[in-house]
Amino acid sequence: MPIATVDPTTGETLRTFDELDAEGVEKRLAAAAEAFRAHRATPFAERARLLRRAADLLDADQDEIARTMTTEMGKPLKAARAEAAKCAKAMRWYADNAERLLADEHPDDADVKDSGAVRAAVRYRPLGTVLAVMPWNFPLWQVVRFAAPALMAGNTGLLKHASNVPQTALYLEELFRRAGFPEGCFQTLLVGSRAVDAILRDPRVAAATLTGSEPAGRAVAATAGDEIKKTVLELGGSDPYVVMPSADVERAADTAVTARVQNNGQSCIAAKRFIVHTDVYDAFTERFTATMAALTVGDPMDEATDVGPLATEQGRADLEELVDDAVRAGAQVRCGGRRPEGQGRGWYYEPTVLTGVTPAMRIHREEAFGPVAVVYRAADLDEALALANDTPFGLSSNLWTRDRDEVERFAAGIEAGGVFVNGMTASHPALPFGGVKRSGYGRELAGHGIKEFCNATTVWEAD
Template structure:
């Protein structure tokens, strides 16, 4: 894929970019490594000042950052502005809490190990490569960058090829926030050039959010090099609704959970598993709301759902939906692309899905909801867990016993009861199974790229 800004609402190529030469890539890696040798010695207070200054820029420039995101990947302008402000929140969170999260962990009784003093100490690893996706082109990067920089690491960003202006803005905003040259750099390179960067001995670890094939590739290369990785590879999140749920709230949240980011979110609810006692009422209200959403120009305030980010992405969504329909599934709304320019696809609800259909087991990265009717909690859990993914999950019930059953029984990195799965700096984020491994955010996220050094003093 060429490195270019292509407006997904029109299909127009706005701007193209040349890849970095190999000499430039080597120069940037060298700068990163040399910077880390000095930056790792800075204190939390100094780093925090830089983080707060960068957060100030995100808040001041939220409208500009939003324009970049909407132009490059098509999310609504309101959602893009919210993403920019969330970046500021993430920066401030780690600025304020990193010292606490990475404080020495002394052994209460060092004499138990024959020492005068014994402790664990967190120290940065070095330059880390982040391979990042286009769907949250700034927040996803910040989930890595804020904790990594506060821990004393430095970052190299290989962003998705369709959001180059977002990638360059991120490098620039850290620079203008006062971070020394080399602390955070963007590498405008294609995917085929990632492997040599991963194998460079000056790059000590990697984090990737993206497709399963990309995750397998990065994990295999880093495994061969014995380098630490964190992977977030998407999901097919269940959204379970039981009879005791507040149905009106559940429906409203279900719509929001499915079409957020134009349906292109790893933690978007994708499979709606509804108890038979409330299935008909839920379906009627859900389909009505999905059908009533306004699809259109993401720059317009009234728009609920913008275009999909890429032409290939829309083709993939169409293919899975069309195959399901051909195999006997029923489309309750949507299901066909509109006429005209841009990569739009309507909010779609499908039922009558069987296990041999791709839509049952694959992630659909667009505003397509799958509906399932179940008889009880156990059947709901069986369908919810009948996927290779395990990122987020949602269950709606006011029954305390059912809540605990879903909390324990859903195979996922996250379970949200009576709410929509959301990433918060305060909570760990990550998945299990084919959704990846490791954690972002919270104290766990900042410790991922640290060496926990055991210290024993006799």
């Protein structure tokens, strides 16, 4: 795939970039290793000062970088602005909290007395240079939620971003440089996916984090395993959204629309499978379908647009295949199910609601990465849980109920990295984020995320 900015509203290539050659990659690897030796020794207060400066610069650049993101991958401009603001918030959160999160831990004397120690501690130290392989769907946020904790922990970062968001990738390198981070602390590598294996095998790279597809995660995990290097993987999701009779059905249906079409439906944590108790199924489905059908599809630069184009032509083709396969097998299209008229050459797809989906259909098990929702009927919570868990993915989940017992049963029985009750899934700097099963392993954000790329060092002392 060429490294290029391609406008998803027209299919026009706006700008292309040369891929780094071997010499260019070597220079950046050497610079990252050199920067780590100095950066790991800087005090938290200095790292925090630099990260707060980056947040201030990002706030000032919000409109400009939002337009860049929208141009490169098609998210509505208002959503791109919100993404930039969220990134600045996360930077400040880690600047404020990293020292506390990584403070030395001191076990109780009684717990370690029989080890022969008079005192013991656990200290968190950075690992080194972390390679980040990141996707295009949240081109700023996915990177910042790795970079902010990694830099605050004393690591350095190398970013291999998706090939269709090169301008956003280069902006991030320049942002950290403008903030005052030393040369080599954070660098962008304009390389294709084939270059990742060799970079990850380089001894100067200590670990890797990847957000993206299952095949990409398997490839990075295989190489890292061969090299015995730490990885964190956040892969696909097919999140369930369960609605029970005690829920506020209107609010659940309205929130469901946002949960499904956020980022034009191209989000791992977007709700994709809506599992509704039979007592409220008709009311929920009617309101949900009507609201989905009423969404405005169009130019993502227009403030009135709700859903822009998909980021790539192949992404739309993949989505169409899933919907067409379901329809051929008997699924009912409640709304959408086709390319909208009057959108020219852009990669648009109508917000779509399907019912009557069965396990024989691909969309029952495969992730629909676009504005397509599947609504299921469930007789009770046990059936809803069984449907919710009937997927190879386990990223997050949603439950709508006023019944406390149902909340506890769902939280205990769901196979997912998160449970959001009476609201939609969202990531937040103070809450750990990640999945189970084929959604990956490890955690980002919060204290869990910053410790992923630290060495928990035991310090044992005797007289």
